[in-house]
Amino acid sequence: MHNLLQGVVKNQWYSVWIKGNTLRSATDKKCCELDLIHDYLGTFKLPSFIGRLISQVGEPAGVSLMADAYKLMATVYGPIIVPMVCVKYADEQVLEHEQALVRWETNDKAWEKQYGAKYHEQVLHESATGTTGRQNVEKSADKVKVPIHPKKPQLRMQPGEVDLFMQLAAAIKIYTSYEITTENINRASFLYQEYLLGFKEMYGKKAALKPNHHWGVHLGLQICNFGPMSRIEQLGLWAD
Numbered sequence: 001m002h003n004l005l006q007g008v009v010k011n012q013w014y015s016v017w018i019k020g021n022t023l024r025s026a027t028d029k030k031c032c033e034l035d036l037i038h039d040y041l042g043t044f045k046l047p048s049f050i051g052r053l054i055s056q057v058g059e060p061a062g063v064s065l066m067a068d069a070y071k072l073m074a075t076v077y078g079p080i081i082v083p084m085v086c087v088k089y090a091d092e093q094v095l096e097h098e099q100a101l102v103r104w105e106t107n108d109k110a111w112e113k114q115y116g117a118k119y120h121e122q123v124l125h126e127s128a129t130g131t132t133g134r135q136n137v138e139k140s141a142d143k144v145k146v147p148i149h150p151k152k153p154q155l156r157m158q159p160g161e162v163d164l165f166m167q168l169a170a171a172i173k174i175y176t177s178y179e180i181t182t183e184n185i186n187r188a189s190f191l192y193q194e195y196l197l198g199f200k201e202m203y204g205k206k207a208a209l210k211p212n213h214h215w216g217v218h219l220g221l222q223i224c225n226f227g228p229m230s231r232i233e234q235l236g237l238w239a240d
Contacts, residue, residue, distance in 0.1 A: 001229055004172065004219065005070040007212025012165060012199075013073060016207050022156045023085070033085050040081045053077060075173045083162050093156050100153035107150040115147065158202060167195040175219055178230045189220040 017023045024032035034057075041053055051072055057065065065073070174180065174188035196213055223229060 001071075001176070002067045003212045003215045004175070005067040005074070007210065008168065008216055009070040009074045009172070010065070011207070011210060011212070012168065013070070013078075016203065020156075020207070022161075024156075033089055036085050036088060037081055040084065041077065044077065046076070050076065071172070071176060074169045075176065079166060079169045082165055086157050086162050089157075097153060097155050104150055104153055108152075111147065111150055119149075160198070161202065164195060164198045164202060167191045167198065171195065175223065176229055178228060180223060180228050182224070185220045185223055189217075192216055192219075 023034050023037070026032050026035045037057065041057065044052070046052070051068065053069055053072055054065070057069075057073075168191075171188045171192040174184050174191075177184070196209065196217070199207070199213070200209055219229075
């Protein structure tokens with residue numbers, strides 16, 4: 001389970017959303033997504049045996065989450081909080097994206113005018129000599145001292161990203177249940193594979209699939225062989 005929780009869930013939460021600046025910390029001038037998440041976390045009233053997340057989750061000052069905390073994030077808190085936060089900041093991020101596009105178009109035109117012909121000439125030369133590929137293109141830009149081409153901005157939270165997370169959350173909820181049927185296993189496996197396909201399509205090279213993502217594909221078979229994960233997981237040994 002650690003591969004799934006501290007691998008896949010952590011990758012979505014920390015590597016993609018936190019480090020990718022989708023969920024931002026507060027600035028001196030305004031509150032941002034992580035502040036709202038912290039506020040929501042403080043409103044939950046749950047039985048003590050379920051557990052709670054640290055108050056500064058996602059902040060540099062907060063400690064790293066353990067596997068059981070990522071389980072709570074994926075199956076209890078996240079499915080409720082993440083959609084509300086995205087709705088709350090939807091209009092703001094669209095406005096920021098539109099403003100960023102205007103700046104990008106200006107910078108893109110200036111770059112093409114000043115460096116475009118020189119850059120494309122060098123790329124064609126590299127292709128003709130058999131040295132193609134993204135890395136060689138970047139090297140060719142270094143040779144002619146051309147600045148990196150301005151990258152077109154994207155929405156911080158892309159359309160369908162919440163649905164993608166909910167697929168992962170539903171799969172983990174089923175996989176970690178105390179009782180599970182063959183039908184449940186097939187449903188969880190389907191949801192997880194849909195998550196992987198959507199992840200690859202949505203993030204591409206920005207956040208590549210990792211070995212832990214592949215490991216989760218075999219989780220359904222392991223449950224069939226050894227029983228529910230709740231009986232064989234070792235989260236309790238790592239809770240401290």
